[in-house]
Amino acid sequence: KAGVTQTPRYLIKTRGQQVTLSCSPISGHRSVSWYQQTPGQGLQFLFEYFSETQRNKGNFPGRFSGRQFSNSRSEMNVSTLELGDSALYLCASSLGQPTNTGELFFGEGSRLTVL
Amino acid sequence: AQSVTQLDSQVPVFEEAPVELRCNYSSSVSVYLFWYVQYPNQGLQLLLKYLSGSTLVKGINGFEAEFNKSQTSFHLRKPSVHISDTAEYFCAVSVDFGNEKLTFGTGTRLTIIP
Numbered sequence: 001k002a003g004v005t006q007t008p009r010y011l012i013k014t015r016g017q018q019v020t021l022s023c024s025p026i027s028g029h030r031s032v033s034w035y036q037q038t039p040g041q042g043l044q045f046l047f048e049y050f051s052e053t054q055r056n057k058g059n060f061p062g063r064f065s066g067r068q069f070s071n072s073r074s075e076m077n078v079s080t081l082e083l084g085d086s087a088l089y090l091c092a093s094s095l096g097q098p099t100n101t102g103e104l105f106f107g108e109g110s111r112l113t114v115l
Numbered sequence: 116a117q118s119v120t121q122l123d124s125q126v127p128v129f130e131e132a133p134v135e136l137r138c139n140y141s142s143s144v145s146v147y148l149f150w151y152v153q154y155p156n157q158g159l160q161l162l163l164k165y166l167s168g169s170t171l172v173k174g175i176n177g178f179e180a181e182f183n184k185s186q187t188s189f190h191l192r193k194p195s196v197h198i199s200d201t202a203e204y205f206c207a208v209s210v211d212f213g214n215e216k217l218t219f220g221t222g223t224r225l226t227i228i229p
Contacts, residue, residue: 004158033215043205043219056216090158094215101166102149102209102217106158 002026004107006091012113018079021110023091025072031055031096032074033104034066037088046089049074050096078112086114117142119208121220128196129228136191136223138180138206148189149207149217150180159205165189176200201227 005024013019025032033056034046045058049068066076072093078085088111092104118141128134140146147166151159163174170182180191189206203224207217 031215035219042221043207045216045218048215050214056211056214058216092159092215096215101147101211102164102207102215103161104151104159104215104217106160108156108158 004091004093004105006089006107006110008110009108010111010113012115013081014115015081015083017081018077019081019112020075020077021089021091021112023074023076023093023107025074025091025093026105029093029095029105030072031094032068032072033092033094034074034076035090035092036060037090037109038086043090046076081114083114086112088112117144117146117208117210117218119206119218119220121206121223123223124221125224125226127226127228130198131195133194134192134196134200134225136204136206136225138189138191138220140187140189140206140208142187142208142210144210147209148180148182149209150174150178150189150191151205151207151219153203153205153222155202162191162204196225196227198227198229200225 031050033048048056052068063079068074088109090109092106120139149164150162153159165182173179203222206220
């Protein structure tokens, strides 16, 4: 069974640009969550999508957005990039059912560098 | 709001020695607790979880953790570590049963000394 796939793995952007990151969940998983990991702030929850609907949202500005498609694949977008957006963006998929709460399967991440 | 504290940012341990990684949480409601491990250049992997029931939880790779409600702790233990256990360990808490919003601690880097 294939794991969670994130693309691209590495990218470099400049301030003011926008970026789109993609995540393909494990087959059968309907929930996709996004986390930002930085040395200073650690792991912070961005948002979760379940069956194409945003089910939860973290405390990030509106420049951070996401969506989920009918095949459960998800994308997140960051507009008007700032230096502080440099981070490892982790996608995690799960069955999304109550009995599986917190059982997240993470991808290897997309490392974004903003210059 | 809930929070997680991992007081030890780094823990060096000799190979085959026991280890305990500490995790304390703060929440005004019932919590669900998790330990995740991150190997270098990889995503996170679930080690174990506590949702309800027995307070002693066993996970993968010989790890276990004990939920202590009175001390608001969920410490991770292993009786004998191996070189392959070198990684960063994250404690996490959720207060919402049925969604995937986790609050993570800052992590503990476990280094095994041969």
